[in-house]
Amino acid sequence: xxxxxxxxxxxxxxxxxxxxxxxxxxxxxxxxxxxxxxxxxxxxxxxxxxxxxxxxxxxxxxxxxxxxxxxxxxxxxxxxxxxxxxxxxxxxxxxxxxxxxxxxxxxxxxxxxxxxxxxxxxxxxxxxxxxxxxxxxxxxxxxxxxxxxxxxxxxxxxxxxxxxxxxxxxxxxxxxxxxxxxxxxxxxxxxxxxxxxxxxxxxxxxxxxxxxxxxxxxxxxxxxxxxxxxxxxx
Amino acid sequence: xxxxxxxxxxxxxxxxxxxxxxxxxxxxxxxxxxxxxxxxxxxxxxxxxxxxxxxxxxxxxxxxxxxxxxxxxxxxxxxxxxxxxxxxxxxxxxxxxxxxxxx
Numbered sequence: 001x002x003x004x005x006x007x008x009x010x011x012x013x014x015x016x017x018x019x020x021x022x023x024x025x026x027x028x029x030x031x032x033x034x035x036x037x038x039x040x041x042x043x044x045x046x047x048x049x050x051x052x053x054x055x056x057x058x059x060x061x062x063x064x065x066x067x068x069x070x071x072x073x074x075x076x077x078x079x080x081x082x083x084x085x086x087x088x089x090x091x092x093x094x095x096x097x098x099x100x101x102x103x104x105x106x107x108x109x110x111x112x113x114x115x116x117x118x119x120x121x122x123x124x125x126x127x128x129x130x131x132x133x134x135x136x137x138x139x140x141x142x143x144x145x146x147x148x149x150x151x152x153x154x155x156x157x158x159x160x161x162x163x164x165x166x167x168x169x170x171x172x173x174x175x176x177x178x179x180x181x182x183x184x185x186x187x188x189x190x191x192x193x194x195x196x197x198x199x200x201x202x203x204x205x206x207x208x209x210x211x212x213x214x215x216x217x218x219x220x221x222x223x224x225x226x227x228x229x230x231x232x233x234x
Numbered sequence: 235x236x237x238x239x240x241x242x243x244x245x246x247x248x249x250x251x252x253x254x255x256x257x258x259x260x261x262x263x264x265x266x267x268x269x270x271x272x273x274x275x276x277x278x279x280x281x282x283x284x285x286x287x288x289x290x291x292x293x294x295x296x297x298x299x300x301x302x303x304x305x306x307x308x309x310x311x312x313x314x315x316x317x318x319x320x321x322x323x324x325x326x327x328x329x330x331x332x333x334x335x336x337x
Contacts, residue, residue: 024320042242049246052253054277059245061284066293069241073248079280080249085273087256088264096257105254160330163305166288167326170309171319173281182278189279190286197291205291209283210276217272 011119011128018111019135022053026143027150028164029056034148035156036064047144051137052109054172055080061165062203071203078210086113093117093125107133181216188212301337305330 026047033043038060046056055076063072086108093116096104107129116129156162176182189212193205200208235243256264264270289303290296309326317325 021319024323028323038238038242042239045242045246050249052249054281055245055249058280058284059242061288063238063241065287065291069238072241073245075280075284076245077248077252079277080252081276082273083249084252084256084259085264085270087253087259088261091257091261094257101254101257105257106250108253108256158331158334160301160305160327160332160334162299163302163309163326163330164323166285166302166306167309167322168319169281169285169288170306171313171322173278173285174313176274176278182275185275185278186282189282192279193283193286194290197287198295200294202287202291202293206280206283206287209279211279213275213279214272216279217275218268 007121007124008127011115011124012131015115015128015132015135018115018132019139022111022136023139023143025053025168026140027147028161028168029053029060030144030147030149031151031156031161032057032147032165033060033144034151035161036060038064040148040152043144043148044141047141050076050080051106051140052080052083053140054169057165057168058206062206065202067202067204071201071207075203075206078207082110083108086110089113089117090129093122094129107137109133109136111136185212185216188216301330301333304333 029047030043033046033056034040038046046059050056050059058079059072059076061072062075063069087105090104090108090113094104112129112133115132116125119125119128151161173186177186189209192209192212196205196208285306289306290298305326305328308329309322312322312325
């Protein structure tokens, strides 16, 4: 608690900035979720319990596309696999033991990891994790709820909200496309999905695209390519 | 419980358990470079697949909604111009809504 005030103030300021961005993102999630056919309660369960943006969007996209909603489970879980890997650096920073693991785990997402690992001292890293996590969680819920209420009030396709999900996915994807390998994997994922559209039930094309990541990841490691960690925004 | 509710609960709890596994499993399992590379590429492959599906999946056949496609294309232009997430979002829905209004 005795972090030099200027450093803590800077972390807090950055965390609030990320939180406001998350609120806007959460509002688009809430609106898209409700307009796609989820109830307000289902939308809020996703935001409160799943609490990881890309998986939530993917869940809604696949669950409401016309196939079985169960296909949305592997789609969202595969997208959430990266959160498990954030546990490696974060365990070193936070040393969660026993019951503390249970609530620490909930806040392990793109933004908290990026904020924590970028600080200079162990104390600042812990502070950055919790400040970002708690602020972002509150504003994500507020945004989701507001968006869901707006999504119920207007006809979503009249205001173009159906274009929001693909545009948001592209924005999420964009920073990682700086890497050549990632560009190939992105093209491969889209190609696999397109080929499977007429052949498989809805939802399957997206899940099958995971195989491209598997092939790409194993190939590039054989080539000994340097690993560049990139954290896309939620 | 409807299938949609069941899917919501299973996916939400499963997502939490993935996070819990990350802070609970022995580091050696997750710290393998090959495993980490696959984990990093998973969102790339799946998000692009989601975009393709949103734009062209008409349920076991191809289908395109032109105003929506144009809106997303406008979003890509915004991304190329290094605009932030919020602007990309607003441009995509505004272009789609405008095209629906005039066609």
